[in-house]
Each structure stands twice: as structure tokens, then as C-alpha cells.
Amino acid sequence: MRQTDASVAAAPRDGFSSSFGVLAATLGSAVGLGNIWKFPYLTGANGGAGFLLVYLLATLLIGLPVMITEIMLGRTAKADSVGTFKKLAPGTPWWLIGGFGVLAAFLIMAFYSEVAAWVLAYVFKSLAGSALSSDPAHTSAAFDQLIHDPLQSLLWQWAVLVLIGGILLLGVSKGIEAVTKKLMPLLFILLVVVGVRSLLLPGADAGLRFLFQPDFSKISSGVVLTAMGLAFFKLSIGMGTMLTYGSYFRDDQNIPATALRVMSADLLVSMLAGIAIFPAVFAFGFAPAAGPSLLFITIPAVFAQMPFGGLFMVVFFVLTAIAATGAMLSILEVPVSVLSERLGWSRAQATVCTLLALALIGASAALSNSVLADFKWFGMTMFDLFDALTSNVLLPLGGILLCLFTGWVWGPRRFADALSNGGTLANRRLLAALFLVTRWVSPLLILVVMLKGLGAF
Numbered sequence: 123m124r125q126t127d128a129s130v131a132a133a134p135r136d137g138f139s140s141s142f143g144v145l146a147a148t149l150g151s152a153v154g155l156g157n158i159w160k161f162p163y164l165t166g167a168n169g170g171a172g173f174l175l176v177y178l179l180a181t182l183l184i185g186l187p188v189m190i191t192e193i194m195l196g197r198t199a200k201a202d203s204v205g206t207f208k209k210l211a212p213g214t215p216w217w218l219i220g221g222f223g224v225l226a227a228f229l230i231m232a233f234y235s236e237v238a239a240w241v242l243a244y245v246f247k248s249l250a251g252s253a254l255s256s257d258p259a260h261t262s263a264a265f266d267q268l269i270h271d272p273l274q275s276l277l278w279q280w281a282v283l284v285l286i287g288g289i290l291l292l293g294v295s296k297g298i299e300a301v302t303k304k305l306m307p308l309l310f311i312l313l314v315v316v317g318v319r320s321l322l323l324p325g326a327d328a329g330l331r332f333l334f335q336p337d338f339s340k341i342s343s344g345v346v347l348t349a350m351g352l353a354f355f356k357l358s359i360g361m362g363t364m365l366t367y368g369s370y371f372r373d374d375q376n377i378p379a380t381a382l383r384v385m386s387a388d389l390l391v392s393m394l395a396g397i398a399i400f401p402a403v404f405a406f407g408f409a410p411a412a413g414p415s416l417l418f419i420t421i422p423a424v425f426a427q428m429p430f431g432g433l434f435m436v437v438f439f440v441l442t443a444i445a446a447t448g449a450m451l452s453i454l455e456v457p458v459s460v461l462s463e464r465l466g467w468s469r470a471q472a473t474v475c476t477l478l479a480l481a482l483i484g485a486s487a488a489l490s491n492s493v494l495a496d497f498k499w500f501g502m503t504m505f506d507l508f509d510a511l512t513s514n515v516l517l518p519l520g521g522i523l524l525c526l527f528t529g530w531v532w533g534p535r536r537f538a539d540a541l542s543n544g545g546t547l548a549n550r551r552l553l554a555a556l557f558l559v560t561r562w563v564s565p566l567l568i569l570v571v572m573l574k575g576l577g578a579f
């Protein structure tokens with residue numbers, strides 16, 4: 123089991139106790155609001171099936187190799203994300219990969235905690251029965267009322283930060299992970315149920331066509347960059363989370379196979395979320411390009427059409443909140459492990475300071491739909507800026523640097539040795555191909571997509 127509580131900070135570095143534990147924890151980081159909130163809203167805003175196709179390609183050609191490399195370096199060094207490079211390449215500036223990662227972790231948490239705040243607020247709205255409705259005007263108004271209210275936006279975000287802080291400080295993250303592990307299959311089943319209900323709505327087929335029939339004219343360089351950014355965000359790669367999780371991996375764990383399983387399961391959850399949402403979007407006449415509100419305005423409408431819909435909706439948002447918790451714990455693991463292992467702070471100190479800083483930065487994201495709605499940089503509110511800057515710049519940059527480090531500094535021999543577990547796995551051919559992809563294909567692809575998407579040429 124991973125150690126995250128303050129009481130064991132001085133103990134020797136521990137790891138995951140079983141192969142299933144490794145898979146579940148890594149999946150716990152990958153699956154979260156990215157699947158249930160971000161994937162549907164980006165797919166809706168970027169034209170549907172074409173975006174989905176590019177996202178799948180980016181996940182396979184870029185996401186998977188980067189994930190494997192990142193876990194491998196983490197397991198080899200067994201340190202935090204900055205310490206990994208101080209160990210593997212002492213006296214060089216490669217540790218900056220870890221530094222960028224800490225920055226990305228802060229910026230992601232700043233807006234992620236606000237989306238988690240909306241989810242938490244919806245748990246209570248569902249309990250009070252005030253959000254359930256199949257009238258688009260009503261569900262949109264309920265969401266707007268929440269995000270346009272500065273006090274509610276801030277207080278729910280603080281509630282999220284306090285909850286996460288409590289989990290970390292009480293040292294119960296192991297317990298939470300165990301619970302998450304047991305509840306994830308429930309989320310999966312509930313998504314299937316909602317998906318079936320959504321598919322049976324009159325007019326649902328338009329949603330399926332939107333999701334699965336690509337319209338290639340909608341694919342621009344900006345869309346490609348967004349899809350690639352989503353692939354990074356989804357798999358929690360490019361910012362040191364998988365370096366840190368890799369450091370807890372067992373030496374006999376088959377890294378490529380584990381990464382492949384995590385990627386497949388993660389994609390499956392996203393697809394289920396898409397199937398739960400898009401048929402309903404079209405059946406009820408919502409705008410697929412509604413943006414970050416899509417989940418919150420569509421899901422209540424689907425539940426309104428189901429027996430015991432109110433109860434199901436409470437369960438849905440509780441499970442979503444739990445999935446978000448697993449992801450947030452993994453994001454926080456990056457700054458907390460760097461602060462405690464680099465600066466020698468206790469985990470409690472590192473946690474409190476990180477969360478206080480987050481309450482400050484996070485407020486600018488929380489208030490982006492109310493008092494700070496007109497405060498924009500590069501034409502974006504802070505919420506949108508943190509989101510775009512991390513997914514479209516920082517994570518891909520981290521990905522390029524990880525690939526370059528592995529391909530050109532680490533080299534093919536150590537790569538093959540680390541990923542075959544010292545020759546005990548018979549995967550030499552696969553690793554030779556994977557090395558070439560990591561050395562050339564992934565970094566070049568990321569670079570081209572990034573520069574083109576940002577309008578550099």
C-alpha cells in the first residue's frame with residue numbers, strides 16, 4: 123500500500139502491496155472528473171466523433187508511451203518527481219521536469235477543486251431534490267445560479283480542500299483508496315444504467331451519430347491540440363504524478379501491461395460517460411457545445427426520466443465525488459512529496475502549506491464565473507486559463523522532456539532492462555519498438571501538434 127500519512131514519513135519508502143493494488147491506485151488517479159466532466163464537454167465543444175478519433179490516436183501514440191516511460195523512471199529512481207532526476211542525472215537541469223510538474227499540479231488543482239466543488243454542491247442539490255428536471259431551462263438555471271454566486275463557489279471549493287486535507291492529515295488516504303477501489307465498479311454500473319436510459323430516449327440516435335460518425339471538416343489544429351491535451355490530462359501524465367506513483371510500484375510489476383490496462387479501462391469509462399450524456403443532449407435539445415456546464419445540465423434531465431431518479435442522482439454525484447477524490451489525492455501527491463522529500467518538511471506541514479496556497483490560487487478559478495468574470499488573460503478567465511495552460515502547454519512539455527530524457531539520456535539498454543524487469547519478461551521486440559517511438563515519434567508528434575495548435579506556424 124502507498125504511504126501517504128504523516129505518521130510514516132520517516133519510515134523507509136514503501137510500495138504497493140499487490141499487483142491489483144498497483145492497478146487500482148493508478149486507475150484511481152486516471153479516472154476522475156476528466157472522464158465524467160471534461161471528456162464529454164470537450165467532445166461536445168469540438169465537434170464530436172472527429173475529436174474522439176484524434177483523442178484515441180493521441181492516447182495510443184503519445185499517452186501510452188509517455189505513461190510507460192514515466193512509471194519506469196519513477197520505479198527506477200524511487201523518489202519524488204524532482205528527486206527522480208537528481209538521482210538519475212545528477213548535476214543536470216533535467217530535474218526541471220519535476221519543477222514544471224509541481225507548477226502544473228497547483229494549476230490543475232486550482233480549477234479541478236472548483237469542478238469537484240460543483241459536484242459536491244450537486245450531491246446536496248440532489249438530496250434536496252432541487253436540481254432534478256427534464257426542462258433544459260430549469261437545469262441550466264440551477265447550474266448558473268450556483269456558479270454565478272461568488273460565496274457558494276468559494277465555500278464549496280473550501281469544503282473540497284478541507285475534505286482532501288482531512289483525508290491526507292488523518293492519514294486515512296489508504297482507507298479512502300480501499301473504499302474507492304470498491305466503489306469504482308459501482309460507478310461503472312451506474313454509468314451503464316444511465317447510458318441505457320439515455321439510449322432509450324426518443325431522438326437518442328442523433329447523439330450516437332454525433333459521438334461516432336466523424337465529420338472531418340471540424341478537425342482543426344486547435345482541436346488536435348485540445349484532444350492531445352485531454353490524453354495527457356486523462357492519463358495523469360507529463361507532470362510527475364506517474365513518476366511518483368511509479369516510485370511505489372513493485373519491481374516485478376509488468377509496467378507496459380499495467381499501463382495498457384489502465385489506459386483501456388480509463389477509455390471505457392469515458393466512452394460510457396459519453397454514451398450516458400450525448401443521446402440525452404440531443405433528445406432534450408441541449409447544445410452539445412455548452413462547455414463546462416454540459417454534465418451538470420444534462421444528467422439531471424436524464425435522471426428526471428427514470429424511476430427513483432432523485433435517488434440515482436444522489437448516488438451518481440457521490441460516486442463522481444469519490445472518483446474526483448482519488449484523482450485529487452494523486453495530484454497533491456506531487457507537491458507534497460517534493461516538499462517533504464526535498465525540503466525535509468513533515469508531510470503534515472507540506473499538506474497544509476499546499477492547501478493554503480491552493481485556497482489562494484483556487485479562488486481566482488472559483489470566482490471566474492462571478493466577480494472575476496471580466497478578469498481575463500489571453501482572452502480567458504483564470505479557470506479557462508489554468509485548464510488550457512496545463513493541458514495544452516505544461517503537460518505536453520513535460521511529455522516531450524520525459525521522452526527526450528528517456529530516448530537520448532537514459533538510452534535503449536537501460537530502457538529494455540527496466541521494462542523487462544531485468545530480462546525476466548519476454549518482451550524484447552516490443553521494447554525495441556517502444557523505444558523508437560519514445561525517442562522519435564512521440565516527442566516529434568507532441569512538438570508539432572503543440573506548435574501548430576498554438577499557432578506558431
Ligand code: PFF
Pocket residue numbers: 151152153154155156157230355356357358359361363449450452453
Ligand atoms: N486524470 C484525472 C482525471 O481525468 O480526472 C486528472 C488528473 C489526475 C490529472 C492527476 C493530472 C494528474 F496528475
